[in-house]
Each structure stands twice: as structure tokens, then as C-alpha cells.
Amino acid sequence: MTTANQYSLAEPVTALSGVGPRLLEKLERIGVSKIQDLLFHLPYRYIDRTHLSPIGSLRSGHYAYIQGEIELTQVRFGKRRSLLCRISDGTSSIVLRFFYFSKSQEKGLQRGLSLRCYGQVRRGQGSLEMIHPEYRVLNDQFENELDEQLTAVYPSTEGLQQPRLRKLTEQALLALKNDKDSLIELLPENILIKNKLPTLSDALTYVHRPPPDADIQSLLEGKHPAQQRLAFEELLAHQLSLLELRKEFRKEQSPVFTKNSKLVSNFLKSLPFELTNAQHQAYEIIASDLNKKEAMLRLVQGDVGSGKTVVAAMAALQAIESGYQVAIMAPTELLSEQHYNNFLSWFEAYKIDVVFLTGKLKKSLRTEIETRLENESPVVVIGTHALFQNSVSFAKLGLIIIDEQHRFGVHQRLALLEKGQKQSVYPHQLIMTATPIPRTLTMTAYADLDHTIINELPPGRKTISTSVISNERRDDVIDRIKHICAEGRQVYWVCTLIEESETLQCETAIDTAETLKEKLNAVNVGLIHGRMKSNEKEEVMQNFKKGKIDLLVATTVIEVGVDVPNASLMIIDNAERFGLSQLHQLRGRIGRGDIKSDCLLMYQFPLGELAKQRLEIMRTSSDGFNIAEKDLELRGPGEVLGTRQAGIPEMRVADLMRDARLLPQIQSAAIFLLENNSDKVESLIHRWLGKSVDYSNV
Numbered sequence: 159m160t161t162a163n164q165y166s167l168a169e170p171v172t173a174l175s176g177v178g179p180r181l182l183e184k185l186e187r188i189g190v191s192k193i194q195d196l197l198f199h200l201p202y203r204y205i206d207r208t209h210l211s212p213i214g215s216l217r218s219g220h221y222a223y224i225q226g227e228i229e230l231t232q233v234r235f236g237k238r239r240s241l242l243c244r245i246s247d248g249t250s251s252i253v254l255r256f257f258y259f260s261k262s263q264e265k266g267l268q269r270g271l272s273l274r275c276y277g278q279v280r281r282g283q284g285s286l287e288m289i290h291p292e293y294r295v296l297n298d299q300f301e302n303e304l305d306e307q308l309t310a311v312y313p314s315t316e317g318l319q320q321p322r323l324r325k326l327t328e329q330a331l332l333a334l335k336n337d338k339d340s341l342i343e344l345l346p347e348n349i350l351i352k353n354k355l356p357t358l359s360d361a362l363t364y365v366h367r368p369p370p371d372a373d374i375q376s377l378l379e380g381k382h383p384a385q386q387r388l389a390f391e392e393l394l395a396h397q398l399s400l401l402e403l404r405k406e407f408r409k410e411q412s413p414v415f416t417k418n419s420k421l422v423s424n425f426l427k428s429l430p431f432e433l434t435n436a437q438h439q440a441y442e443i444i445a446s447d448l449n450k451k452e453a454m455l456r457l458v459q460g461d462v463g464s465g466k467t468v469v470a471a472m473a474a475l476q477a478i479e480s481g482y483q484v485a486i487m488a489p490t491e492l493l494s495e496q497h498y499n500n501f502l503s504w505f506e507a508y509k510i511d512v513v514f515l516t517g518k519l520k521k522s523l524r525t526e527i528e529t530r531l532e533n534e535s536p537v538v539v540i541g542t543h544a545l546f547q548n549s550v551s552f553a554k555l556g557l558i559i560i561d562e563q564h565r566f567g568v569h570q571r572l573a574l575l576e577k578g579q580k581q582s583v584y585p586h587q588l589i590m591t592a593t594p595i596p597r598t599l600t601m602t603a604y605a606d607l608d609h610t611i612i613n614e615l616p617p618g619r620k621t622i623s624t625s626v627i628s629n630e631r632r633d634d635v636i637d638r639i640k641h642i643c644a645e646g647r648q649v650y651w652v653c654t655l656i657e658e659s660e661t662l663q664c665e666t667a668i669d670t671a672e673t674l675k676e677k678l679n680a681v682n683v684g685l686i687h688g689r690m691k692s693n694e695k696e697e698v699m700q701n702f703k704k705g706k707i708d709l710l711v712a713t714t715v716i717e718v719g720v721d722v723p724n725a726s727l728m729i730i731d732n733a734e735r736f737g738l739s740q741l742h743q744l745r746g747r748i749g750r751g752d753i754k755s756d757c758l759l760m761y762q763f764p765l766g767e768l769a770k771q772r773l774e775i776m777r778t779s780s781d782g783f784n785i786a787e788k789d790l791e792l793r794g795p796g797e798v799l800g801t802r803q804a805g806i807p808e809m810r811v812a813d814l815m816r817d818a819r820l821l822p823q824i825q826s827a828a829i830f831l832l833e834n835n836s837d838k839v840e841s842l843i844h845r846w847l848g849k850s851v852d853y854s855n856v
Contacts, residue, residue, distance in 0.1 A: 165333035167194035167340045174329050184318045185326075189848060194341070196330035197362045198845065199323075200388065200811045201310035204368070204377055205276050205292075208305055214249030218281045224252070225274050225296070231267045243267045245275070252279070253287040272296040306370040308377060313810075327366055334359055344838045344845065345391060349827050353390065354383075361387040365811070380816055389812035390820055390827075395846035396809075397828045398839050400605035404455065407606070410584045412453040413482055413556045417445050421475040421508060428507065429468070436614035437465050441472050443610055444588065448476050448557070454586035457604055459595060460612030461782040462746025463619055466590045467497065469612070470559045471504055473588055478510055478536045482556025485578070485585075486540040489562050491516050491692055492699050496721065497561065498540045505538065515541035515550070518692065524549075545577075552578050555585045562591055592746065593739055596783070596790045613783070621780055622749040624757045626733075626773045635729055635758060636677050642727050643681045643708040647753060650728040651711045652744055654735045670731065671711040682706065687713040714740065716747055723751030733759035733776075734769035738789035741776050768792065790815055810846070 171177050171185055171193055185191070190199055203221075211222040226245030234240050241256040241264055254275060256263070267273075277291030296302070312323045334341055338359050345355070356364075364384035368377055376382040380389075422445075426433065433441075440458060447454035460466045474484040486501070488494035498514040505512055513527050530537055534553045539545070555578030578585035589607065600609055627635065639649050651674065653667040671685040684707035686698045695715065702710045703722050710716075710725075714736075728748045733741060741759070749755035759773050775788050831839055 165193055165329065166337065167192070167197070167330070167333055169193050171196065171326070174326060177326070181318075181322075184315055187315045188313060188318070193330050193333055196327050197334060197341070197366070198810070199312060199327070200365060202313055202810075203311045204308035204374075205311055206308055206374060206378065207276065208308065208374065210274075210304070212249040213245075213247045213252050213286075216250075216252065216279045216286055218279055218286065221276070221278050223274070223276045225272065226252070228267055228269050228271050228273065230269065231264070233264065241267075243273075245273055251285065253282055253285055254291055254293065255282065255287050255289050257290070266295070308368045308372065308374060310366055310368075331363060331366055334363065342841070344842050345394075345827075346831070346835055346838075349830065353823050353827070355387045355390060356383060358387070358391070360384070380811070380813055385811055386817070386820070389809075389817045390824065391842070392810060392812045392846045393817060393820060393824050394827055394831075395842045396812075397605055397824055398831065399843045399847055401828055401832065402839065402843065404606040407453055407455060407584070410453050411451050411582060412584050412586050413477075413480065414451055415448040415476045415480040415482070415556065417449040417476075419445075419472075419476045419479045421479045422472045424508070425472065425475055425504065428504075431616060433468065434465065434612075434614040434616055436460075436612045437469055440610045440612050441469050444469065444473050445476060447608075448473065448586055453584050454588065455607050456587070456610060457589045457591070457600075457607040458610045458612065459591055459600075461615065462592045462743065463750060464592075464612040464615055466592065466612060467500060467561075470561075470588060470590060471501060473557060474501070474538055474559065475505075475508075475510075477557040477586075478538065480556065481534075481536055481554070482585075483531065483536060483552055483554050484538045484557045484559065485545055485552070485555055486538065486559040487545050487561065488540070488542060490715075491518070491542055491696060493561065494540055494542050495696070501538055501540060511535070511537040513537060513539050515539055515544050517542065517544045519544075550577065554580070558585050558587045560587070560589045562593070592782075593743060593786070596787045611783075620749055620752075620754055622745055622755045622757050624745065624759065624777050624780075626759045626761065626777050629731075629760055629762050632760070635760065636674065639674075639709060639727070639729075640678055640681065643678070646724075647727070648702065648705070648707070648722060648725040649709045650716065650725055650744075650747060651709060652716070652728065652730045653711065653713055654732045667711055667713050674709060674711060678709065682708045684710045685712070686710060686715060688715050714744065716744070721750045722747070724753075726751070726753040726755040728755075728757045729760055730757065731760050732762055733773060734761045734765060738772055738775060738785045738792070739782075741772075742782055742785045745776075 165173060169192065171190055172182055174193060177185070182191075188199060190196055205223070206221070207223045209223070210225050213224055213226060216222055216224070224245075224247065226247040228243060229246050229251065230242075230244045232242055234242050238257055241259040243254040243256075244251050245254065246252075254273075254277075273293050273295055275288060275291040275293040277288035279286050279288060281287075310324065310327070311320060312327070314320065314323060341359050341362075343358050345358070349355070350357070355361075361384040364372075364382070365377075365388065368374075373382060377385065422441075440460075444454070444456060444458075447456060458466055458469065470486070474486070477484050486494075486497055488497055494516065495514065498512065502512045511530070513530065515524070515527050519527070527539070528549055528551070531539060532551050532553050536554075544550070558575065558578060575584060575587065595604070639651075642649055651670060653670050667685060667687045671683055674681075675683045684698050684702055686695055690698075698707070698710070699716075701707045702725075705724065725748050728745060730736065730741065730744060736744070745757045748757065759776060761769065761773060765773075772788075772792060775785060779785055779788075831842075
């Protein structure tokens with residue numbers, strides 16, 4: 159049998175002791191197929207068993223290592239059967255809760271036994287508790303010793319236990335120790351020196367097995383130099399992947415559209431309002447992009463109501479006048495239908511063909527639209543994901559406009575781009591979002607795009623007045639709704655959940671709608687939530703827009719929604735449970751008419767410190783970009799953008815918020831590598847992103 163010091167990091171993981179076909183299958187699920195992959199399968203947290211915490215000092219949300227004596231063990235029957243075990247150490251007591259447990263476990267946790275437990279503390283019913291903690295029974299005095307170093311915890315998959323992962327990583331580290339040259343250092347020496355970074359092998363060894371004298375706090379916070387070294391390389395790989403994507407796409411040719419479009423000029427004259435300076439500037443930049451052979455890839459950010467759609471319409475007219483087709487994609491049928499109605503009314507005078515394509519269309523109508531797209535005549539097609547489908551083929555697609563980009567991933571954008579390709583000529587891309595994205599994230603997540611910001615609201619657009627109000631004043635709020643609806647105006651009431659939840663004691667949309675119907679019998683109350691069928695949601699929104707519904711009780715499905723100028727009051731129930739960017743998006747649904755609008759952020763008492771901060775920011779600020787920056791500080795990037803939808807890959811060690819200060823150095827390192835060490839770029843991307851980026855398909 160091969161000994162550990164004879165292993166090469168390039169060998170398959172099956173060379174390691176104990177790795178057979180079944181274990182290999184599980185390892186491949188977490189991206190491990192070679193021994194070296196184990197080194198890059200990094201701990202996402204550490205268990206600190208170097209000291210015990212008194213139970214009386216525990217705080218909800220924190221991880222802790224505790225010891226106590228069992229006072230009581232019982233099976234609790236409720237919605238879910240659970241085994242409860244209360245332990246005490248003299249300073250206080252805590253409940254250990256197990257939803258999955260065996261008869262032997264129930265019998266084994268007897269009163270009087272001493273346990274050591276590690277887990278996350280949370281607030282339970284009447285006391286603190288740990289759900290499924292790691293625990294062991296202390297049998298004798300020799301078991302009282304504590305660990306000397308932190309224990310790494312790895313991302314895993316079903317059937318792959320932490321002890322097994324630690325043993326395998328141990329073997330990989332031994333192979334590295336005996337042959338450091340087998341791990342290729344891809345960062346040039348000058349980048350390492352300039353940024354004071356340790357070598358790759360030293361950093362990997364440290365993060366997998368922190369020594370006894372390690373700075374525990376900096377490791378737990380992810381700020382240790384060894385972690386920062388790996389975060390630097392990981393963020394650099396992401397940056398390079400997007401820059402490579404951009405470079406590949408820039409090589410492709412796109413159609414050149416006439417810049418001084420007569421259609422655009424006539425369209426502007428026909429509008430019943432003047433464009434803002436910011437809209438004019440944004441369109442000037444886009445018009446210049448569309449006038450070049452190089453493909454446009456531009457992200458336009460603008461707050462709710464800043465007039466991005468009008469700018470998109472001008473770009474569409476420029477493409478139509480040059481004889482090309484335009485595809486506009488939105489994430490929901492409601493939003494795509496709103497765009498369809500807007501473009502239809504704007505373009506009717508110019509005899510421009512505007513069609514609507516969604517999954518709901520009857521087969522005959524769908525076939526008719528698909529046939530029109532296969533014809534080279536100019537057309538504007540507006541739709542949802544239906545534009546991706548295999549049956550849809552474009553004869554002369556010149557411009558793609560994507561609304562609310564954060565709802566689509568990078569690959570979805572590329573898929574639509576592929577559809578428009580004809581003889582190596584690609585359509586231009588204009589991407590819009592009303593979710594202001596902090597600069598930090600824009601630099602990282604959208605490095606493949608040029609950026610334009612529309613930072614001015616149209617004149618006359620009234621500021622929405624925002625108040626923070628306790629749930630105890632619910633009856634006053636209901637009274638106010640009665641008066642507003644009697645005056646002929648409309649109201650939104652937004653809830654967090656659809657159904658009862660044990661953990662989140664929220665008023666839910668269904669219950670709230672029923673309660674409001676009882677209390678407001680003269681008011682037409684409607685209900686919309688994510689579990690309704692598309693056509694049902696559509697009908698409710700249309701009825702609200704037409705004024706048939708006075709008060710609409712909704713979940714966040716209305717976050718990206720239709721304009722209802724007559725809606726002048728919004729109540730957001732349990733507002734403390736929403737992120738700032740989401741609250742801002744929801745608030746943007748009102749204030750779209752001439753009437754002064756109000757938003758009430760209703761919270762459940764008592765309010766935590768973080769929730770107080772968030773609601774105060776909403777009360778005092780209406781600047782979406784300022785709110786987005788604050789949201790990023792408070793919640794982190796994954797939640798601000800919705801990591802999975804945004805196409806931002808999950809990071810292994812980096813954290814966009816924590817490591818934001820590294821981004822300027824990473825950008826300059828990316829440029830240096832592309833100019834001086836381009837041979838290392840592909841290896842770096844492959845090391846951190848694997849096969850997730852396929853440039854051949856751009």
C-alpha cells in the first residue's frame with residue numbers, strides 16, 4: 159500500500175486510504191476528485207473547543223462549547239415530535255433539542271450524567287436551546303482535557319461526515335508537506351510581496367490545521383492573514399473570469415445602429431414630459447455604444463421610478479430604425495405585460511410591431527409569433543423566460559434588453575445572447591435594474607459590464623413619507639385605511655409569510671386578508687401571494703390596477719410589479735424581518751401618481767438593535783444607493799443580491815463584505831496578470847471556479 163508521503167497531489171482521491179467508489183461519489187458531489195482538491199475544500203467555520211463557556215453567559219446566535227449535568231430528559235409531542243434534554247452547570251440551564259433521535263439515545267441521556275456539547279445557541283420557548291448539538295457523555299476525569307487547537311468544519315454532503323473529511327484532509331496535508339513543489343504557486347512574487355501575502359502552501363496548511371498558538375478570534379472572523387491570502391486569490395479568480403468573459407465577448411462583432419435616429423427624435427417630442435438630465439446622459443452613452451461594431455454590454459442602474467424604461471425604449475427605436483429585432487426580457491409575467499403595454503402605446507404611432515411572448519400563450523398564437531421572429535422584419539418582442547425556449551429563433555436580433563438583472567444569472571444572459579448570434583454577429587445587451595447595487599458588488603459581480611447610473615428622479619415625483627409604527631397601533635392603521643379608501647384611493651398591505659410558521663410569529667397574508675375583510679366591510683380586499691397560479695396573480699393585479707380592489711394584501715411578489723398611480727398608502731407588516739433593499743423596492747410601488755404617498759413600517763415589539771438601525775435608515779433616507787450600501791454593511795452581499803439568482807458564485811473562503819478592502823488591490827493584480835502573466839490566468843480561474851465558466855460558449 160502507498161504511504162502518505164508517496165502520494166502526489168495530482169493523483170485521484172481514490173489513491174488515498176479508505177476511498178472506494180461509494181465515497182468517491184460523495185466526494186465528487188462537493189467538487190473533490192483529486193487529492194489536491196481536498197486542500198481547496200476549505201473550512202467554512204471552526205469549532206472552538208479550547209475553552210468552555212458558562213451556560214449563564216450564552217447569547218442567542220453564538221456558537222459555544224459547554225458542559226453540564228442532565229436535569230431532565232423527555233419526549234415532547236406537538237407538530238413535530240422532539241427529544242428535549244435540559245442540562246445545567248450551576249450558572250444557568252439550557253435545553254438540547256433533537257428532532258431526529260433513536261430509542262437508545264433517549265435511554266442514554268439519563269439524569270445525572272455530565273455532557274459536553276457544541277452548537278449554536280438560539281432562543282427557544284421560555285429558555286435558550288441548542289438544536290442537534292454535537293455532544294459526548296463524560297465518563298471519567300481524564301476526559302476533562304480541552305482541545306489545544308480549533309477544529310475545522312467543512313462544507314459537506316449527505317453521508318459524508320466531518321471526521322471522515324478531516325482524516326482525508328490530513329492525508330492531503332501530509333502529501334503537501336512532503337512535496338511542497340507539487341502545489342503550483344500561481345501568484346507572481348511581486349504580487350505576493352506588494353500585498354504582504356504568505357505562500358499558498360503555508361496559507362492552506364494554516365487554515366486546515368490552525369496551530370495551538372493561533373489567533374483564534376481572527377480565524378473565527380475570517381480575517382487571519384492565511385485566510386486573507388486565500389480570499390485574495392479566490393476573488394482574483396472571479397475577477398479574472400468576468401474580465402475574460404468580457405474580453406471574449408468584445409472580440410465578437412455586433413450590428414452598427416444609426417446614432418441620430420429620427421424615430422428617437424419624434425418619440426421624445428411625443429412624450430408628455432421632459433427627460434431628466436440623467437436620462438439624456440444615459441441614452442447618449444448607450445447611443446454611442448450602439449453605434450460601434452464592438453458589442454455593448456451595459457448595466458443601467460436607477461432607482462424605482464427614475465425612468466429607465468423610457469431610455470430602453472429609445473435604444474429599442476435606434477435598433478428598429480436600423481432594421482433589427484429587439485428582445486426585452488423581464489422576470490415576471492406581470493412586469494413583462496406592463497412593459498408590453500407601455501411599448502405598445504409608445505410605438506403604435508410609428509407602426510412598429512410589438513409582440514408579447516409568455517409560456518401561457520395558446521399554441522396557435524405562439525406559433526404565429528415565433529414565425530414572425532424567424533422573419534427578418536423589425537419587431538420588438540417582450541416576454542419572460544419563454545424567450546429562452548428552443549422553439550424561439552430570431553432572424554435578426556440586434557438588441558437584448560434585460561430588466562431586473564439580479565433575477566437572472568450570467569448564464570441565462572449568455573443563453574439569450576447565443577439565440578441572437580448569426581454568422582459571428584452578436585446582439586448588443588442592455589441590462590437594467592431598479593435594485594441599486596453597492597459599488598463594491600458592482601466592481602466584483604458585474605466586472606464584465608460597463609455601468610451607467612440614472613441618479614435623478616423625474617420632476618414632480620413626490621417623496622414618500624415613511625413612518626415607523628408599533629404593531630400595537632394596528633387598529634389606528636386599519637382606521638386610516640378606511641378613510642383613505644373612502645376618498646377613492648388604494649392601499650397595499652405587505653406581509654412576510656404565506657402560512658403560519660412556528661419560528662416566525664408573523665401575521666400572515668391569508669390570515670391578514672381575512673381579518674381586514676371582517677374589520678373593513680365597505681372596502682374591497684384582494685389577496686396575492688407566490689403560491690397562487692400565474693393567471694390568478696395576473697387577474698388580481700389587473701383588478702387592483704383597474705380600481706376594482708381597494709386594499710391589496712400581498713407578499714413580496716409585488717416587489718417587482720405594475721404601476722398603480724392611485725395607490726398612495728403602503729403598510730409593511732413585520733417590517734423588521736425585511737432587508738433594506740427589499741423594503742426600498744416595496745416602498746417604490748407607491749408614490750407613482752400625483753397624490754402624496756405614505757409608507758408605514760409596522761414592527762413587532764420588542765425590537766432588536768439591528769432592526770432599529772434598519773428601520774431608522776428607511777425612515778430617514780429615500781436614496782436607493784445609500785440604502786443599498788447600508789444593507790450591504792448590515793446583511794452581506796448574498797442577501798442583498800440574492801446570491802443564487804444574481805449569478806454570483808458561492809465563495810469558498812472570501813466574503814465580499816468582509817474583504818471589500820482587498821478589491822482595489824485585486825483589480826490591479828488582475829490587470830497585471832492579464833498583461834504580464836496571461837499564461838496563469840486560466841489555471842487560476844480553473845482552480846477556484848472549476849468548470850463553472852465556459853468561455854468557448856460565449
